[in-house]
Amino acid sequence: MRGIVAALLLTSAGGFATRRTLLRLSVQSRGVPDSAAPPAPSLRSDVASFKVMDVVESAQALEAEGHRVYHLEVGQPSTGAPAAVKRAAARALDTEKLGYTQSKGIPELREAIIKHYYEVGGIPEGSLDPERLVITTGSSGGFLLAFAACFDKDDHVAVGSTCYPCYRNILESMDCHPAIIQLNKEFKLTATQLRAEVERRKDAGLPPLKGVIQSSPSNPTGSTLTPAEVEEMCAFCAAEGMWFLSDEIYHGINFGEQAASALRFPQYADNVMVLNSFSKYFSMTGWRLGWMVLPEGLVDSVYRLQQNMFINAPTLSQLAAVECFSEESIDELEGHVARYTENREIVMSTLERLEIPISPCNGAFYVYADLGDLAGDVAQGLGAEVLCETFLREKKVAITPGTDFEDPASGMGFKRIRFSFPGATEDVREAMKRFEEWWPSWLERCA
Ligand SMILES: Cc1ncc(COP(=O)(O)O)c(C=O)c1O
Structure with a gap:
């Protein structure tokens, strides 16, 4: 194969038709042992993926099976543009x-x-x-x-x-x-x-x-x-x-x-x-x-x-x-902020009742919970990622493990979880009700 390519290169000074022929030959050669492998992806592209997108995928899989899933994982308003x-x-x-x-x-x-x-x-x-x-x-x-x-x-x-x-x-x-x-x-x-x-x-x-x-x-x-x-x-x-x-x-x-x-x-x-x-x-x-x-x-x-x-x-x-x-748009957007304010209260009060320490949350639409040892031991198959997967599977509520956000060397990502609350208030209320019901069962697993 390499011989044919070399011959074509030698005889044709790289004309358009010949390049096409070369391309065809190289495509045909896939799987032939002496063909050169394509280059590897660049080292710069070897970046970490977003765990939250894995959660989204799992949530969507459950939805495809006909389940109603509550989305407190993604950081985007449930509303559209003004x-x-x-x-x-x-x-x-x-x-x-x-x-x-x-x-x-x-x-x-x-x-x-x-x-x-x-x-x-x-x-x-x-x-x-x-x-x-x-x-x-x-x-x-x-x-x-x-x-x-x-x-x-x-x-x-x-x-x-x-x-x-x-x-x-x-x-x-x-x-x-x-x-x-x-x-x-x-x-x-x-x-x-x-x-x-x-x-x-x-x-x-x-x-x-x-x-x-x-x-x-x-x-x-x-x-x-x-x-x-x-x-x-x-x-x-x-x-x-x-x-x-x-x-x-x-x-x-x-x-x-x-x-x-x-x-x-x-x-x-x-x-x-x-x-x-x-x-x-x-x-x-x-x-x-x-x-x-x-x-x-x-x-x-x-x-x-x-x-x-x-x-x-x-x-x-x-x-x-x-x-x-415009005044009309700002009015509409301030209405969203009023909804976020109500949602924040629901999330924070639930976590406070469960005595789970949280970040201050003075802005944006997230509450970040620091579970410490209550997240369970990763070595024993627990930790924030497993917590989020289990909660989603058992209660159909999607939340995000801290692994996306933390210094990977610190291990803190396995102890923390993020609740994203820009959704509809009734959905946030139902999701947090489910979390409160489910939490004791998680603690039992960690005991
Ligand atoms: C802190 C922060 N900066 C930037 C972005 C990216 O936003 P966009 O590219 O949609 O403007 C996000 C998205 O979640 C974010 O949380």
Whole structure:
């Protein structure tokens, strides 16, 4: 086989027809012992999978068998986009060409976001140059742009010991090193923890941190930095010459004081990048739309990366999302937050009755429970993953083990579980009733 290929190569200087012939021959040769194996997948693609997606699959399998399953596993609103957004999308489908847009996004949407920051975000009026704002393909698209713009191969980037797992996974796939920092007792990564790590690294002669990324409110804990803590993070990163990547995707979903955007402190703007999204507060996960507010020094890099990687965020979503900020839409979205508030109370009060310690949950739509030894011993076939599988099988309620969110080396993922509560209140109530009924049977298994 290799001989035929070599002969063809020699006789035909690689013309189109000959390449096709070669391709056919190589396809025909599959299974023939002397054919070359295709290359292996890249090392960078060897990232951890999402356990929550395994839970989703198991839940769907049960649904396919005809069971009613209660979904407290996935972090997405059970509602769709605001009605005004859907109407705008329908209009745009009829009237617009839906071609490419400017890479940084349509001006109307960028301006609407900036106006929203001034009106409800407590951002000093006039402090945001629209050129610093880029519309992205969800905040996930934003992470790729952000990491590519901020970090080089072998850079060390701080993440919390409990965090949104894609930070670690994407950083690793870009050949960066996540530096895992233990959260404080309130499940927060503040400037205090960061300073201790920076100093430890200096003392130990370890490479410095190039930046830090975290979400506040946090997935999975709901813990939220106070405005003073956000300011301290900004100031510390500026003093140390680090990037502060502030993931603000859950802003707008707060139970108590609104989370403070890092943009409230424009004096540190050169070191701070904000990532946000229409997925959570705006209830538009599938529209794949987000935005970044960039430090001046990264604008040009991110524009060029966006042009090459994505060209632009989805045009239909951009046109429709302008309607997110209308009074009608905000009223509708605030209605969702009122529902999350009620749901949170149901989840928290159930876990409190069961005396299960939980994270503070000041924002987002998650309660993170720390079961400690009550999760059971992994060596004995127990632990959070088995707990979630068993609860789903026996009570038809899907929740997520902590293994997605925890530093894999810590083992904490097997002791913690996440309840996601953006669903319908009656579903959350029924799910938690089932958990309360079922919990004693789990404790018996662990005894
Ligand atoms: C903290 C955090 N950041 C970012 C994302 C990604 O969101 P998207 O790409 O839909 O904007 C999620 C999704 O759950 C998240 O929890």
